[in-house]
Amino acid sequence: MSTPRPSGLPSPYASEGSSANLADILERVLDKGIVIAGDIKINLLDIELLTIKLRLVVASVDRAKEMGIDWWESDPALSTRARSDELARENADLQRRIAELEGRTA
Incomplete structure (x- = not known):
């Protein structure tokens, strides 16, 4: 049986710097930018029925303008x-x- 945690104390699964780490990661991604690309193709008997091309760019507004977006x-x-x-x-x-x-x- 576990003892209840006093209110106001952090969960044992959460680290103190987790929000700072997430903010740092988000700042780096927005500063540098990240591109996620993928294609979905649906074929039936070697006949291409549908192709969907997905492109996702995650960047800050300033970085996007530098890239011409x-x-x-x-x-x-x-x-x-x-x-x-x-x-x-x-x-x-x-x-x-x-x-x-x-x-x-x-």
Whole structure:
């Protein structure tokens, strides 16, 4: 029979530096970046039915920009600048179409 642990004391299975070690590992991964790649292929009688290519990049935003990855900057759902650029393009397109329609009726 085991004796109960007093509250507030760490579990015997957890080390004191485990959170610091996890933070260090996460900082290193984000600083250097890591790529995980894999392919899934489904074949039936030597006929390829489906191929799925998976690529996962884990990195900090700064590191991703250094690698040339910045898709979030042009996604209107993620960037206010991209959203306003999209609205400006849509507005210009609508103004052009209105001027074209007014030119036809005049």
